[in-house]
Amino acid sequence: MTRLLPVAVALLTLAFPTSAAAPSSPPTSAPPTLRIAGPAGTFRAGEQVLVALSGWPAGAVQIEVCGNEGRRGALDCATSRAGHGQVPSSGAVTIPVVLTAPPVACPCLVRARTPTGTTNATVVLPLTGVNALPAPASGGAPELVVAGLHAVDGSGVPGWFGLPGELTVDLTLRNVGPIDAVDPPFSLLFGRPGRVHALVDAPPLGTIGAGQTREYRIRIPMDVATVGRHELHGRIEPPGRPVAFAVEAARYPWGLLGLVAVSLVWLLARLRRRPRPARPEAVGEAPAGRRA
Structure with missing residues (x-):
């Protein structure tokens, strides 16, 4: 049993989830x-x-x-x-x-x-056939840039076992334009890479003043089926140039695998400790030298 303990400890270390979160961008090898x-x-x-x-x-x-x-x-x-x-x-x-x-x-x-x-x-x-008026002249427009983007699995211990949780995304926006951005439209999509289709609620951005930097915390619910790599895509459309971003995170139920591994180790230890049945002696005639 003592020789099996290091194996169990090593397997239990996998129960601590590793969440990779890094901004991602569309592939550039084949421009659309x-x-x-x-x-x-x-x-x-x-x-x-x-x-x-x-x-x-x-x-x-x-x-x-x-x-x-x-x-x-x-x-x-x-x-x-x-x-x-x-x-x-x-x-x-x-x-x-x-x-x-x-x-x-x-x-x-x-x-x-x-x-x-x-x-x-x-x-x-x-x-x-376009009868619309020309776009009005403007002295400038807000220009938003993504100054910070980070995602982490905020599910905690329940996430180790594949239970519902949430993805926490910290977004920092800076307005480098000459005028304020007043509550620009903001949309979010969530899903697996290549299948980012699920529309999620985006928080209101409020007013981002000229030269101002604001931080936002976005919480994305994740159900039991949210396992593996996932991406969050966002788009903000102030007057002027829109800004888009994408961030990736990973969620794996390592805790379940750790429980299975420990259970197997315990079962093997029990099997080794189980006493073996006594071997019955052969029944037959006594040797020739011992006959009366």
Whole structure:
């Protein structure tokens, strides 16, 4: 039994979870491309075209028409009438999209992006039939940057045994622009790498003043099925340039494996200590030298 104790202790050390949390970014080895499949020349608002994507991450994709070259992000785009589709694991798909007139005048473009904007691509769109006014001149816009990002499994001991818990993400935002960012839209998606589809509640960001830095703590519920590597993707859309981020964390129920290992060690020890049954003597005639 004493020789088995070091094995049990070594296995129990695995019960302490290791949570890897590091900002991640879309792969750069194969840049995504976007093109409009249709006749050369000018397109017209309301016309349906085929938009082809390649080298795109698997999952949901949103395709929208933007005026003002999309300089102000969602403010320049017909986001409410965007086209949507699912990209297979091959990364190539063709999606029919109606060219909805953007809310501001051209120059126009078609923009494709993941729901949180971690991957995006644009293509110039010569578009007629847009009667919107030009985008208003502005003396500046807020410019948010991610100054800090860290994720850790906050489930504690219950997480060691695969019980429900939560992922805690600390996010630091800095506004390096000349004007305040007032409660910009904020969206979050959570899921396994390549399948980040689950929409989760994002906290209100409030007002981030010009030159100000603010810290936020985001708590993501994790159920029993949340095991292995997972990613959280976020997108913030202030007037001006949107900002996107992605962070990865891992969750493994090492405690369950430790319990199984200790149980096996205990069982083996019991089997070794169990007394063996006495061996019965053979019954037969006495040796010839001992006969009466």
